[in-house]
Amino acid sequence: MKRLLVIIDGMEDLPYPELDGKTPLSFASSLQKARLLPPISHTPPGREPDSLACILFMLGAPPHSIPHGRAFVEAAAHGIHMREEDLAMRLNAVGVENGILVKNGVDTNVSTNIGADVSAPFEIRKLDGYRHILIAPGGKKYADTLVTFAPHQNIGRPVRELTCAGNDLGLALKEMTLALLQRYENTTYMPWSPSVYVPLPSFREVSGLCGAVVARADVVIGIARLMGMDDYIPEGATGDVDTQLAAKTEAALACVSRYDFTLLHINGADEASHRKKPREKALFIQRIDREVLEPLLRHLPPGCELTVTSDHASLCQTGAHGTMKVSRFLWMR
Ligand SMILES: [Zn+2]
Numbered sequence: 001m002k003r004l005l006v007i008i009d010g011m012e013d014l015p016y017p018e019l020d021g022k023t024p025l026s027f028a029s030s031l032q033k034a035r036l037l038p039p040i041s042h043t044p045p046g047r048e049p050d051s052l053a054c055i056l057f058m059l060g061a062p063p064h065s066i067p068h069g070r071a072f073v074e075a076a077a078h079g080i081h082m083r084e085e086d087l088a089m090r091l092n093a094v095g096v097e098n099g100i101l102v103k104n105g106v107d108t109n110v111s112t113n114i115g116a117d118v119s120a121p122f123e124i125r126k127l128d129g130y131r132h133i134l135i136a137p138g139g140k141k142y143a144d145t146l147v148t149f150a151p152h153q154n155i156g157r158p159v160r161e162l163t164c165a166g167n168d169l170g171l172a173l174k175e176m177t178l179a180l181l182q183r184y185e186n187t188t189y190m191p192w193s194p195s196v197y198v199p200l201p202s203f204r205e206v207s208g209l210c211g212a213v214v215a216r217a218d219v220v221i222g223i224a225r226l227m228g229m230d231d232y233i234p235e236g237a238t239g240d241v242d243t244q245l246a247a248k249t250e251a252a253l254a255c256v257s258r259y260d261f262t263l264l265h266i267n268g269a270d271e272a273s274h275r276k277k278p279r280e281k282a283l284f285i286q287r288i289d290r291e292v293l294e295p296l297l298r299h300l301p302p303g304c305e306l307t308v309t310s311d312h313a314s315l316c317q318t319g320a321h322g323t324m325k326v327s328r329f330l331w332m333r
Helices: 024-028 051-058 071-077 109-117 139-145 168-184 203-207 218-226 245-258 268-274 278-299
Strands: 002-008 035-040 087-097 100-104 123-128 131-136 187-196 211-214 230-232 261-266 304-309 313-315 320-322 326-332
Touching (some): 002 245, 002 278, 024 278, 071 087, 071 131, 071 187, 071 218, 087 139, 087 168, 131 139, 139 168, 168 187, 203 211, 211 218, 211 245, 218 261, 230 245, 245 261, 268 278, 268 313
Parallel strands (some): 002 261, 002 304, 211 230, 211 261
Antiparallel strands (some): 035 326, 087 100, 087 131, 087 187, 123 131, 304 326, 313 320
């Protein structure tokens, strides 16, 4: 039997007045007509709900094998080689005014050359927009005592209070942040979310199946590569609400014909939740209905099981992930 799992990232949510008192899902989707399974939590025991932990858990990775930081997973998505003794970190270009952190995420030209700007022995790779990966060679031994600050959680605080600390690596990273601030005045780079390389189990080993992933989000592509699954990034996929859903549907259908198991990951609903936009989220789910679920139900081969769920809840009310259970829908073709 073929299996297709569609993860609508952060789909589960609360009801909102602007959606006539409905949740984005119930406002927008005909999913209610499908066979509904009991709600479930995909969050591994003792972990916070985030895509890395939840999707790995859904793919059958044992909880103890699920890493905490995601930078090394995103590095894998970009083909960045990391050794076991290295440390990977997220590195955000941030906006600064009068020494105060005012904006997380500045897409500037200086960031494209940041690797060349830094005299410290870090490998820095721009991912997209303001996001970078920093690899500290031999940095694993500093991981446990390194102190970092997430830029998006510290807007309004002095940058000098938010530089890395805790050990020699923290000191080198602090010098980098301050030197770049001196050079660019209103922009600097903040490393955060350190992660060490953790071997992930192969998908074939945990499931006995040959699997493929259709996605655009780095964390999902990285999961696929580290678990030995084939990955497909359809043209026009953006990881947000402006994505080309039809291209994703087509890629998923092609995978179903070739693999036992296909994961189709759709990210935009989570992004709309972080922006606290219930209407944007509902309209995107409406598009998923039309451009993904309807064609899938028309074209999936007989004997195929289709499951639609979300990895975790994302709440437009708070702009953060939620801990409530998520809906699951099942069709047998
Ligand atoms: Zn999220």
